[in-house]
Every structure is written in structure tokens, then in C-alpha cells.
Amino acid sequence: MSAGFGKIATGLQGIKSIEDFDLKDQRVFIRCDFNVPTEGPVGQVKITDDTRIRAALPTIRYAMDKGAKLILASHFGRPEKKEDRALYSLEPVADRLGELLEAEVILIEEPTSDAPKALLPGLRPKQVLLLENLRFEEGETKNSVEFANIMASYTDVYINDAFGASHRAHASIDALARAVAKRGCGYLIKKEIENLGRLTSQPATPFLAILGGAKVSDKIKVIENLMDSVDGFLIGGAMAYTFLHAKGISVGRSKFEKDKVSFAKELIERVAARGKKLLLPVDHVVADDFLAPTRIETTSTAEIAADRLALDIGPKTAELYRKEIARAKTVFWNGPMGVFERSEFAKGSFAVAEALAQLSQDGGLAVVGGGDSASAAEASGFAPQMSHISTGGGASLEYLEGAKLPGLEALRVLRESVTPKL
Numbered sequence: 001m002s003a004g005f006g007k008i009a010t011g012l013q014g015i016k017s018i019e020d021f022d023l024k025d026q027r028v029f030i031r032c033d034f035n036v037p038t039e040g041p042v043g044q045v046k047i048t049d050d051t052r053i054r055a056a057l058p059t060i061r062y063a064m065d066k067g068a069k070l071i072l073a074s075h076f077g078r079p080e081k082k083e084d085r086a087l088y089s090l091e092p093v094a095d096r097l098g099e100l101l102e103a104e105v106i107l108i109e110e111p112t113s114d115a116p117k118a119l120l121p122g123l124r125p126k127q128v129l130l131l132e133n134l135r136f137e138e139g140e141t142k143n144s145v146e147f148a149n150i151m152a153s154y155t156d157v158y159i160n161d162a163f164g165a166s167h168r169a170h171a172s173i174d175a176l177a178r179a180v181a182k183r184g185c186g187y188l189i190k191k192e193i194e195n196l197g198r199l200t201s202q203p204a205t206p207f208l209a210i211l212g213g214a215k216v217s218d219k220i221k222v223i224e225n226l227m228d229s230v231d232g233f234l235i236g237g238a239m240a241y242t243f244l245h246a247k248g249i250s251v252g253r254s255k256f257e258k259d260k261v262s263f264a265k266e267l268i269e270r271v272a273a274r275g276k277k278l279l280l281p282v283d284h285v286v287a288d289d290f291l292a293p294t295r296i297e298t299t300s301t302a303e304i305a306a307d308r309l310a311l312d313i314g315p316k317t318a319e320l321y322r323k324e325i326a327r328a329k330t331v332f333w334n335g336p337m338g339v340f341e342r343s344e345f346a347k348g349s350f351a352v353a354e355a356l357a358q359l360s361q362d363g364g365l366a367v368v369g370g371g372d373s374a375s376a377a378e379a380s381g382f383a384p385q386m387s388h389i390s391t392g393g394g395a396s397l398e399y400l401e402g403a404k405l406p407g408l409e410a411l412r413v414l415r416e417s418v419t420p421k422l
Contacts, residue, residue, distance in 0.1 A: 010404075011197050014412035016184035018059060018159050023066040027120050029155040030063065030186060031172050031407075032056045033162035033391060034074035034093045037375075042086045047096055051378060052164070055391050057100060059161045059186030060128070064103070069120045070128040071154065072097075073111070073172055075135045075165060090133050097130065105130050111137060112147070117154040140171045148175035161186030163193075164370065164392030166407025167399075177410035185411055188391065193408075195367055195388035196399055204329035204365065205231055210321070210352060212237030213335030213372060216260040221401040222334070223267065231328075232277030234321050236313050236337035236348060240281050243268065244302060252286070252304035279324065283314030285338065285345055296344055312338025313348035325355040334369035334397060336376040349373075350380040357385035369396040 033056070037048045047053075063070055077088040091107060098105040103126040108115050111131040119129060134140045139147030148171045152158075158180035160166065165173055166189070177183050199207075209230045211219050216239045223233070235243055241256040246265040271278040283300065286308040287293035298314050299305075313321070318337075325331055333356060337348035353376060356366035366386050368377050371393020377383040390396040399405060 010412075012185070012190065012193050012408075015408065016411070016413065017190060018062060018184055018186050020184060021157050021182055023063055023068040023157060026068055026156040027071065027154055028063050028068040028157045028159060029071045029073065029151065029176070029180070030056075030059060030159045031162045031165070031176075032060075032072050032074045033164040034090065034097075035076055035164065036093065038077075038092065045087065045089075045092050047092055049375070049378065050096055050100075051374075052391055053093065053096055053100065055188050056161055056186075059159065059188060060101065062187070063159070064101070064125070064128070067125075068157075069123050071116055071120070071131065072105075072128060073131040073134055073151075074162065075140075075170075076133045077135070079133065079135055085133075085136060088133055088135070090130060094130050101128070102126070103128060107132060112150050120154060134170075134172050137171075141168075142171070143169050143175050144171050145175050145179070147171045148179050151176050152179040155180050156182065158183040159186050160184075160407050160411060161188045162407065163189045163390070163395055165395070166392065166405045167395040167403070169406040173407045174410045177407075183411050183413075185408075189408075191388070192390055192392065192396070193399075196390070196396060198365055199330065199332055199367055199400065200229075203229070206328045207330040208232050208234060208324060208328045208332075210234045210236070210325075210331060210333040211335050212239065212333075212337050212349075214238045214255065216242045216257055216264055219335070219397075220263070221403075222397050225401050226332075227270065227274070230276070230332075232279065232324070233271065234279050234324060236281060236317075236321075236352075237335050239335070240313075241304075241310060243278075243280050247280070250303050250306070251310065252306050253309040254286075254304055255309070277324075279320065281310075281313045281317040282320060283316045284310035285312040285314055285348070286310045287344075290339070293344070310338075311342075312340075312345040315347070318348050318351035322351060322355040325352070325359055328359065328364060330365045331356060331359060332367050332369060332400070333373050333377075334371070334393070336372050340372075340376045340379060346376075346379070349376040350382075353377045353380035353382045353386075357382035360385055360387045369393060369400070 079088040094105040238255045241251040241254040338345040340346040340349040360366045368389040370390035
């Protein structure tokens with residue numbers, strides 16, 4: 001019987017909801033996560049997946065319906081120089097958001113200018129302000145109090161609904177929240193924490209963790225925190241090759257972390273000592289080259305030839321994992337099983353996604369931990385049938401590691417203890 005995580009998250013304790021405030025005619029600053037994938041050159045940038053924009057709509061619409069004067073803000077990409085401004089402008093997001101809201105989204109070029117304060121009082125019901133990409137502002141990533149105070153000067157109520165950015169102590173996430181007395185979270189963060197909380201508080205068993213992606217090092221803390229909670233691990237992606245190498249199985253030219261082999265070996269032993277499962281691929285989809293493969297094959301065993309590199313789990317592994325998932329009641333998935341962006345190497349990740357969708361339909365809990373696994377779930381077509389897909393890869397992992405997220409901690413207004421008079 002699993003007993004919940006070793007570190008108990010404090011969840012939404014001490015955090016108010018957007019519903020706790022009177023928003024009528026209030027200047028409401030909503031920190032969103034509009035960091036969506038795009039393609040195309042400057043002037044022709046197109047959004048390829050608007051999932052994160054859609055995820056923010058319930059909170060935005062609630063505030064609009066309550067008569068708020070709205071300021072929205074977000075990061076977009078990682079601009080490093082002034083020349084990047086055109087490529088990383090939030091203009092495509094403003095256009096798409098306007099379509100979804102059926103409203104006019106006014107893009108404010110300079111968040112530190114007088115424009116927000118001047119425009120807010122005159123906003124009509126179907127108008128909202130969107131600050132240009134906050135990463136253009138030097139003070140944002142430095143968690144500048146000065147920058148935060150400028151934004152606070154045109155904010156009556158602060159709402160954080162950017163779960164995917166809440167593990168970063170940036171000005172719009174941390175310093176701004178602390179500068180505004182009326183602060184709370186939106187519907188998306190509530191949904192995220194409630195669903196992740198179902199994993200951390202007496203989850204129904206069997207409880208499995210499916211971990212993939214490139215590196216074991218990215219998952220060390222969450223593995224440590226999951227160790228006593230889950231009934232088993234299913235490992236895929238490039239991190240599986242580090243574990244296979246630790247077991248003395250040839251991985252050919254496959255990517256693995258040499259400096260984490262000893263950790264992987266130790267982890268295998270620790271899981272076994274607890275009487276739990278740690279399943280590794282029993283076959284692979286391999287190729288002679290990643291960029292321009294001419295020979296794509298499926299191995300018959302876990303062994304990979306010296307001149308081959310594995311890029312996906314094989315069909316026998318996919319079926320093995322499907323059966324394990326079908327027996328589970330709770331599953332957390334973080335990290336794809338292979339290079340799912342290419343159709344030749346997507347079958348493993350899509351098989352896992354299908355199994356999780358079926359588990360959800362059968363009454364189980366399937367939580368996808370954002371990032372590439374969320375993208376794989378969306379690409380598979382099974383995402384709508386899953387229990388919950390997090391919008392924050394790094395944030396969901398850190399939360400499950402037991403870490404305190406700056407974006408949540410800044411919202412907490414915990415009652416101070418009173419020392420009784422003697």
C-alpha cells in the first residue's frame with residue numbers, strides 16, 4: 001500500500017481564489033502562461049498549439065464577466081538581444097486571444113510606460129490590455145522590486161494563473177504578488193494543484209510513475225520523492241539507456257549519461273529492495289542515424305548493436321507497459337518514450353498516451369506532467385480523454401519533488417500565530 005509522498009506539499013493553503021475578490025471596476029492583473037509553440041519567420045509567426053491560451057480562458061472570462069479592467073501578462077520564448085523583439089512579440093498571441101475571447105486585445109509595447117494606467121479606466125467590456133513580452137524587460141528575470149512596483153501602480157488585484165512559470169522567482173510572479181495586498185490564484189492553478197495533490201495525498205493503488213525524456217539527472221529529485229509512494233516505475237526515452245547500461249546491457253550509440261550510471265545502478269537496487277518494479281525497455285526502435293536515418297529497425301531484445309542508436313521503445317515494450325498501466329489505478333507520466341516529434345519514433349509515446357486515456361475512461365487517475373509529455377499526449381490525439389494534463393513541465397516536477405514554488409508562496413497569506421498573554 002502506497003502512503004503518499006515523503007514531502008507533503010502545502011497545496012492551496014493560505015491562497016485566495018479569484019472568486020474571493022470583488023472585481024467590479026477593479027484593475028485586475030492576471031499573470032498568464034502564453035508561452036506557446038510557434039513557427040515561421042518574423043512577420044509570419046504562427047501559433048502551432050494554442051493549448052496554453054485556451055487553458056487561461058476560464059479565469060480571464062470570469063474576470064471579464066465580473067466587470068474587471070483587465071491587464072494580462074506573460075513570457076514568450078527566450079529573447080536574448082534587441083533584434084529578437086520582432087520574433088518574440090506577443091502579437092500573434094494577442095490576435096489568437098482576441099479570436100477566442102471575441103474581444104479586442106490591446107497590446108501595450110512598454111509595460112513601464114504610462115499607457116496601462118492611462119488606458120485602464122476607459123476600457124470597455126470587450127477590451128483587455130496585454131503587456132508585451134515581459135522577458136523584454138531586464139527587471140523581470142531579476143525579480144526586480146522596482147519593476148514590480150511599476151506594475152503594482154496600475155494593479156488593484158493580482159491573480160497568478162501561470163502554473164508553468166510558478167517555479168521561477170521572476171518579478172511578475174514573485175515581487176509583484178508581494179507588492180499587491182489583494183492577491184490570489186486563478187482557475188488553472190487551482191486545477192493544477194488539486195490534480196497534482198491527488199498524487200501526493202493517499203493516491204489509489206497500484207500507483208505507477210512513467211518517466212522518460214533525455215536525462216536521468218532531470219528526474220533524480222522526483223524519483224527520490226516518489227520512491228516510497230509508487231508501486232513501480234516504467235522507464236523510457238533516452239534515460240532508459242543509462243539504466244540499461246548500468247545493468248550491463250549494450251546500448252550501442254544510444255545517448256546515455258555516463259556520470260549517472262552508478263546512480264542508476266543504485267536506484268535499481270533500492271527499488272528492488274523495496275519489493276517494487278522498475279521496468280525497462282525489452283526491445284527498441286533503432287536507426288543508423290538520427291538526422292537522416294536510412295535503416296530503421298526493431299530489435300528483438302534489449303541489446304542494441306554497436307552501430308545503432310535507439311530512438312523509441314519497441315512494440316513488445318509498449319505492450320508490456322500497456323498491460324501495467326491497465327492494472328494501475330493512478331499513473332503519473334513525465335517524459336516521452338522516444339523522439340515522438342518524428343512519426344517513425346512516436347509509436348511508443350502514443351501507445352502510452354492511449355493506455356492512459358483508457359485508464360482515465362475506466363475511472364483511474366492519469367496525470368501528465370506537462371512539457372514534452374504533454375506535447376506527446378496532444379500529438380497522439382488522446383489528450384482530451386485523460387484525467388489531467390499539466391501546463392507546466394518543470395513546475396509540476398518541482399511540486400512533486402516537494403519544492404516550494406515561488407509563484408505559490410508569494411500568494412500565501414497565512415494567519416500569523418498569536419502568542420497568548422500571560
